[in-house]
Amino acid sequence: xPALKLFPQLIAWTALAVVLLRGCPERRRLTAGACGAGFAxxxxxxxxxxQSFSATSYVVVRSLLGGxxxxxxxxxxxxxxxxxxxxxxxxPGAQAQARPLATGSLSFFFALTAGGVCxxxxxxxxxxxxxxxxxxxxxxxxxACLAGALAGERRLPAPLTVGFPGLxxxxxxxxxxxxSFLIRLDLFSPLSMKVMKCTHDFVHQFMESxxxxxxxxxxxxxxxxxGFLFGKEVGFWGGMVxxxxxxxxxxxxxxxxxxxxxxxxxxxxxxxxxxAGAMRERNLRxxxxxxxxxxxxxxxxxxxxxxxxxxxxxxxxxxxxxxxxILLAKKGEVDLGDGKLHKYLYRQGGREARFFVLMTxxxxxxxxxxxxxxxxxxxxxxxxxxxICYYCKTLIPLDTVGKPGGCNPVPVxxxxxxxxxxxxxxxxxNAWSNTVQxxxxxxxxx
Amino acid sequence: MKRTLAALWAALSxxxxxxxxxxxxxxxxxxxxxxxxxTLTVLIGLTSRNPFLATILGLLPLNIACRMVVEAAGYLxxxxxxxxxxxxxxPELYDETVxxxxxxxxxxxxxxLGAAGYRTKRSGDLLAAxxxxxxxxxxxxxxxxxxxxxxxILVSLVSRxxxxxxxIEGNPFPSTTGSGGLVERIIFEEGTGPILAKNLVMEVATxxxxxxxxxxxxxxxxxxxxxxxxxxxxxxxxxxxxAPDLPGGFERSDIFAIHPPGKEAMLAVADSPYKxxxxxxxxxDGSDPFTTGVFVMHFKLLKGPDLLFEGSVPKGGEFxxxxxxxxxxxxxxxxxxxxxxxxxxLLIWSAGFLFLLGAFVWLPVRCxxxxxxxxxxxxxxxxxxxxxxxxGRARQHAGAFHEALDVLATKESPAS
Numbered sequence: 001x002p003a004l005k006l007f008p009q010l011i012a013w014t015a016l017a018v019v020l021l022r023g024c025p026e027r028r029r030l031t032a033g034a035c036g037a038g039f040a041x042x043x044x045x046x047x048x049x050x051q052s053f054s055a056t057s058y059v060v061v062r063s064l065l066g067g068x069x070x071x072x073x074x075x076x077x078x079x080x081x082x083x084x085x086x087x088x089x090x091x092p093g094a095q096a097q098a099r100p101l102a103t104g105s106l107s108f109f110f111a112l113t114a115g116g117v118c119x120x121x122x123x124x125x126x127x128x129x130x131x132x133x134x135x136x137x138x139x140x141x142x143x144a145c146l147a148g149a150l151a152g153e154r155r156l157p158a159p160l161t162v163g164f165p166g167l168x169x170x171x172x173x174x175x176x177x178x179x180s181f182l183i184r185l186d187l188f189s190p191l192s193m194k195v196m197k198c199t200h201d202f203v204h205q206f207m208e209s210x211x212x213x214x215x216x217x218x219x220x221x222x223x224x225x226x227g228f229l230f231g232k233e234v235g236f237w238g239g240m241v242x243x244x245x246x247x248x249x250x251x252x253x254x255x256x257x258x259x260x261x262x263x264x265x266x267x268x269x270x271x272x273x274x275x276a277g278a279m280r281e282r283n284l285r286x287x288x289x290x291x292x293x294x295x296x297x298x299x300x301x302x303x304x305x306x307x308x309x310x311x312x313x314x315x316x317x318x319x320x321x322x323x324x325x326i327l328l329a330k331k332g333e334v335d336l337g338d339g340k341l342h343k344y345l346y347r348q349g350g351r352e353a354r355f356f357v358l359m360t361x362x363x364x365x366x367x368x369x370x371x372x373x374x375x376x377x378x379x380x381x382x383x384x385x386x387x388i389c390y391y392c393k394t395l396i397p398l399d400t401v402g403k404p405g406g407c408n409p410v411p412v413x414x415x416x417x418x419x420x421x422x423x424x425x426x427x428x429x430n431a432w433s434n435t436v437q438x439x440x441x442x443x444x445x446x
Numbered sequence: 447m448k449r450t451l452a453a454l455w456a457a458l459s460x461x462x463x464x465x466x467x468x469x470x471x472x473x474x475x476x477x478x479x480x481x482x483x484x485t486l487t488v489l490i491g492l493t494s495r496n497p498f499l500a501t502i503l504g505l506l507p508l509n510i511a512c513r514m515v516v517e518a519a520g521y522l523x524x525x526x527x528x529x530x531x532x533x534x535x536x537p538e539l540y541d542e543t544v545x546x547x548x549x550x551x552x553x554x555x556x557x558x559l560g561a562a563g564y565r566t567k568r569s570g571d572l573l574a575a576x577x578x579x580x581x582x583x584x585x586x587x588x589x590x591x592x593x594x595x596x597x598x599i600l601v602s603l604v605s606r607x608x609x610x611x612x613x614i615e616g617n618p619f620p621s622t623t624g625s626g627g628l629v630e631r632i633i634f635e636e637g638t639g640p641i642l643a644k645n646l647v648m649e650v651a652t653x654x655x656x657x658x659x660x661x662x663x664x665x666x667x668x669x670x671x672x673x674x675x676x677x678x679x680x681x682x683x684x685x686x687x688x689a690p691d692l693p694g695g696f697e698r699s700d701i702f703a704i705h706p707p708g709k710e711a712m713l714a715v716a717d718s719p720y721k722x723x724x725x726x727x728x729x730x731d732g733s734d735p736f737t738t739g740v741f742v743m744h745f746k747l748l749k750g751p752d753l754l755f756e757g758s759v760p761k762g763g764e765f766x767x768x769x770x771x772x773x774x775x776x777x778x779x780x781x782x783x784x785x786x787x788x789x790x791x792l793l794i795w796s797a798g799f800l801f802l803l804g805a806f807v808w809l810p811v812r813c814x815x816x817x818x819x820x821x822x823x824x825x826x827x828x829x830x831x832x833x834x835x836x837x838g839r840a841r842q843h844a845g846a847f848h849e850a851l852d853v854l855a856t857k858e859s860p861a862s
Contacts, residue, residue: 201486
């Protein structure tokens, strides 16, 4: 099963090697060598890092991915700028593709990141042999994929070439696709959330800056449109724009590349032939960036619909005593100390509150609302080592559940006694009402 | 010195400067995002306080202004070239420049270009052909809009000063200069426009006999150099309270943000355990008391955490029970208003208008009538310099240009 889980990453790695080999056709051996070394180094590095600092390995790989994406943005913007300018100069990347040191470094770096992503997918150390065998098997599989890439790349049509921005777009797309299967490496969902927050802040600041009247004065329909800017959809679509723009810029940069000057040729047929040849070559250079666009889309889709299974029990209805005390037995039908999320629903009058009880890895019980102070109360699910906010897809490490702030579940005061966990019903209901009221207000842009 | 100035001008008018500055602030935003949830607020605060960051931001309007100059100069130079007033041909103004050996007269070429839809002008050894309208004007408008926008943001960031004060019926208008007249009336009524649901008008008596200045919601009015920006509605209440264990009573005039009806505000009774939670009672007919002027205050009397009782008191009325006495002898409309001293707002508004105007000019010209130009200049040695430039439909224009060159070269030697 773990081998099957690595299938998308190995496919992406093979494609990445193919693109690198095609992007640096004059240095095939060097590229292949750097790829192999980089992949092995990436796997080993992450395995060693995760044995000492489990969380750090994810942070390192995620930072590398984020850095790659930013570099792609810069390169694609520069390529677009050059293409649309009058000078039409070739970028530094074009020379980098031809230089051995640059080719080797580029290949090594991307292979290293790909190896790191694959290593993050390895199962956590379970037996004595697994920590050794699994990385070794992964490295062998990676080398086999590289051999396949070497053989496969030769069969591609010779005119199918790729420039530096297109090469970078394809490499980053494949890395992001590969990482989108790991929820802790995924970049798209956090990006969407950041965009949503930034849009919210920006719209708020903008409205105050140009003195636009507040909602009490504006027609609800108009305010509805403004409210749309504060919603989750804006985060999603804004994220999509940021996600796809670099590749689109690369495609446009190629499209806007000036055609060769043919005014000095006096034979019309020759002129047309030269122009047609240049356009054909330009179109073929758009193929790999266009495919990257598809890969970017697949990564975004995978991020929005992850195949992770969450532990998300149906909330159990609880009641309170006449004094408003809710008692949850520690052991019985449900074992509150089993480290799993236990959800409950409490109703009082016309109001209700959803909450959960969880034993943290530190061995402390915590009672929290099934909602945070920021998002709509879509609730939480539990997965390996974390709970996830269903609304914004933020992962909360189990160690920090019970601490207030950010997208953490809102903690509820409780008393732990011998017979179980005691919660004040009124406090719970009020906490839920206040939280939901404030997040709903934010959602509607007020 | 000249070289330094030229380099400085080249840097300031470079197309790359604006993306670089924006990229710098974007990178700064990302760095701040690692440390703060309120990234934009922190970035705005940093930029407004730090002269270095403000200077960097200031490069944006400066760069755009320089580019406007470059754009206007380019337009004038190209125009001079077409009208033969330029002293020499400037290849950098054109997309393509070619030199070919030809001594053929331009008459045939002029006729052909005319037939292809180009307007032509021949004077001596120069033939100019053009069609469509230049996008320079639209580009200059759009650049001016961008310049206004960034200049507005900069001015707003470094100079904005906001003071929030209540505007109360019957009280002097809290003007920054201190010369505000009496607030005669606050009118809150149904709006008639497509945007505003409610109209808020604050009628302020001016110095002249009987004249009144009406301050609305949008566009905000300028009073004493500050924009009047109404934010929230509320009531200015005079509350009178006494209790059996508080025989001396309690009296206080204060403002309460209790609009819309139902919204509660708390009033702590000094030196006692009592608190009053006050709200405006929602009329049964669904009307807004702020509009009708019929105010009924709903109150809850709390002693510590305990609710003693609740009730309703109309303006000027009183509530008496078990020795407790609650009354609201005065209830006046209040608008919590920001007085904003910020002239960047004017620049940002201008930017919005200019963007609209620029788009209205640019779009139809670029789609239907883009500028295309050719220039042919003959020299004595039987050499013709030909230049071509297109702002749109470049492929068709290039075809026409190549055919024109073919016409010139038909009876001559191949192009050099």
